[in-house]
Amino acid sequence: MVYNINMNILQEFDTISAISTPIATGGVGVIRISGDKSFEIAEKISDKKNFKHNYITHGWILDGEKKVDEVLILPFKSPKSYTGEDVIEIHCHGGVNIVKKILELTLLNGARHAERGEFTKRAFLNKKMDLSQAEAVADLIHSKTKDFVITSAKNLSGVLGNKIVEIRKNIFEVLSRIVAGIDFPEDVKEPEYDYLISEFKKSIDEIDEILKGADTSNILRQGVSVAIVGRPNVGKSSLFNTLLNIDRAIVTDIAGTTRDVLKETLDFGIPVTLVDTAGIRESEDVSKVEEIGIEYSKQSLDEADLVLFLYDASEGITKEDTDIWELVKDKKNIRIANKSDIAKCETDDLKISTKTKQGIDELKTKIKNIVCDVNPETLEFSTNIRQQNCLRDARASLMIALDGAERKELQDMISIDVKSALLALDELTGEVITDDILNNIFDNFCIGK
Ligand SMILES: Nc1nc2c(ncn2[C@@H]2O[C@H](COP(=O)(O)OP(=O)(O)O)[C@@H](O)[C@H]2O)c(=O)[nH]1
Ligand SMILES: [Mg+2]
Missing domain, CATH: 3.40.50.300 (P-loop containing nucleotide triphosphate hydrolases)
Known part of the structure; x- marks a missing residue:
C-alpha cells in the first residue's frame, strides 16, 4: 500500500498496548496503551474512573478484586499525545512480573500487543512527526556515543525535515510556474530558461550541502572496527x-x-x-x-x-x-x-x-x-542511508532537468524530472511512502516504542 499523507487517507487503528521500559528489575516500569479504547481499558483494570485529561492519577491496578500494584496513570487525550491518539501510560513498580501482569490485563480487556515501533509509526501516520523525526527516535535509542545522541536530537527537533521542506518548496514553486505556463499559455508566460537553470542549480547545491555530512553520519551511526591481532x-x-x-x-x-x-x-x-x-x-x-x-x-x-x-x-x-x-x-x-x-x-x-x-x-x-578523523560536533544533523539515497535520487532528477533547461527542451518534458525530484524528497520526509519502506524502518525499533 502506498500512503500519501497529503491525501489524508483515513487510518483505522485498533488499540495497542506494550511494556515500554526494559523488562528488568528497576525503579519504575511503564505500560503504554494507545487507541480509542485506552481510557476504557484503564478504567476496567484500575480503581479509577473518568480520568482528568493530561493530569496524573494515583490509583491501584486490579485483577478483579485483587490488587496488583499501586500505580500512577497518565491519561493523554488525543491529539495531545505521543501517537496523536488517546494514550494511557501506567507507571508501576519496576518488577518483571508486575509489568507483565499489567500488560496481560490490558490485553484481556481489549488491547492488542503492539508491534515493534508501532507507537512511533502511529505518531508518524497521525502527523505528529515526519519520517526523519521518527528515524531520529530510533537513532537516539540506538546511539552508541554521547555525540550521536546530540546529533540525533537535532534531527528529532526537525532540523533535517525542515531543510528538506525548504528545498521542496523551491522546487515546487518552479514546477507550479512551469505547469501554469503550460496550462494557461494565453495568460501566463512560461518561465525563462535562465530562471530554471539558476533554481535547479540552487537546489542541487543545497542537496550537495546536506550530502557532505553523509560519510560522517554513517560513521557516527555504525562506528568502526579495530582488531587486535x-x-x-x-x-x-x-x-x-x-x-x-x-x-x-x-x-x-x-x-x-x-x-x-x-x-x-x-x-x-x-x-x-x-x-x-x-x-x-x-x-x-x-x-x-x-x-x-x-x-x-x-x-x-x-x-x-x-x-x-x-x-x-x-x-x-x-x-x-x-x-x-x-x-x-x-x-x-x-x-x-x-x-x-x-x-x-x-x-x-x-x-x-x-x-x-x-x-x-x-x-x-x-x-x-x-x-576518528571526523568531528561530530560540526554536524548540524545526520542522514541515514535511506535518506541519502532519496537525496541522491532527487539530485539525479534535478541534474536531468538542469540539462534539459540548458538545452531549452520543452518545459513539459522538464517538468517530468522536476516531479521525480519532488517525489524523492517526499519519500525522504514520508509524505509519500510505501508499506514496505515503513515496515522496514519501524522493524528497527523495540516493542513499546
Ligand atoms: N610483563 C608483562 N606481561 C604481560 C603484558 N601484557 C600481557 N602480559 C602477560 O602475557 C601473558 C599473555 O597475555 P594475554 O593477554 O593472555 O595474551 P594473548 O594470548 O595475546 O591474548 C599473560 O601472562 C599476561 O599477564 C605486559 O605488558 N607486560
Ligand atoms: Mg588472548
Whole structure:
C-alpha cells in the first residue's frame, strides 16, 4: 500500500498496548496503551474512573478484586499525545512480573500487543512527526556515543525535515510556474530558461550541502572496527581489557587461551568496536577449537577498519610475527611492541605495557587520529542511508532537468524530472511512502516504542 499523507487517507487503528521500559528489575516500569479504547481499558483494570485529561492519577491496578500494584496513570487525550491518539501510560513498580501482569490485563480487556515501533509509526501516520523525526527516535535509542545522541536530537527537533521542506518548496514553486505556463499559455508566460537553470542549480547545491555530512553520519551511526591481532601470548587480551578498562577477556600465560572473537564498543566520539582475537599460529598442537578461532581472527582482520598489530617486545619480532605482519601490512595498522616493562627493545614502533600502562594514552590518541578523523560536533544533523539515497535520487532528477533547461527542451518534458525530484524528497520526509519502506524502518525499533 502506498500512503500519501497529503491525501489524508483515513487510518483505522485498533488499540495497542506494550511494556515500554526494559523488562528488568528497576525503579519504575511503564505500560503504554494507545487507541480509542485506552481510557476504557484503564478504567476496567484500575480503581479509577473518568480520568482528568493530561493530569496524573494515583490509583491501584486490579485483577478483579485483587490488587496488583499501586500505580500512577497518565491519561493523554488525543491529539495531545505521543501517537496523536488517546494514550494511557501506567507507571508501576519496576518488577518483571508486575509489568507483565499489567500488560496481560490490558490485553484481556481489549488491547492488542503492539508491534515493534508501532507507537512511533502511529505518531508518524497521525502527523505528529515526519519520517526523519521518527528515524531520529530510533537513532537516539540506538546511539552508541554521547555525540550521536546530540546529533540525533537535532534531527528529532526537525532540523533535517525542515531543510528538506525548504528545498521542496523551491522546487515546487518552479514546477507550479512551469505547469501554469503550460496550462494557461494565453495568460501566463512560461518561465525563462535562465530562471530554471539558476533554481535547479540552487537546489542541487543545497542537496550537495546536506550530502557532505553523509560519510560522517554513517560513521557516527555504525562506528568502526579495530582488531587486535598477533601471535598467542603477546598480550592481546590484556590490551583489550586495558582499553576497555574492565577484565572482559581471560588472560593467561597459556598460548591459545582466547578462542572466540570478543567484541566491545567504546565511545571515542565515534563508536569504536574493539575486537580481541585468538592468536594466529600454525602448530601441531593447535586444537580443532583453536583452529576455528584462528579462522575467525583472520576474518576479523579482513573486516577491520584498523588493525593493532601486537608483538612481544621481550622476544623481539619472531618468524611467526613476520608471517602475521604479511597479513596485516596492507591494511590501516598500528605496530605495537607490548611488554616493554620487561624488555628494552630498539624500535620505532609504539612501545606499550599493559602491566604498567605505559604508552596506553598515546595508543588511544593514535587510534582516534586514524579512525576518528571526523568531528561530530560540526554536524548540524545526520542522514541515514535511506535518506541519502532519496537525496541522491532527487539530485539525479534535478541534474536531468538542469540539462534539459540548458538545452531549452520543452518545459513539459522538464517538468517530468522536476516531479521525480519532488517525489524523492517526499519519500525522504514520508509524505509519500510505501508499506514496505515503513515496515522496514519501524522493524528497527523495540516493542513499546
Ligand atoms: N610483563 C608483562 N606481561 C604481560 C603484558 N601484557 C600481557 N602480559 C602477560 O602475557 C601473558 C599473555 O597475555 P594475554 O593477554 O593472555 O595474551 P594473548 O594470548 O595475546 O591474548 C599473560 O601472562 C599476561 O599477564 C605486559 O605488558 N607486560
Ligand atoms: Mg588472548
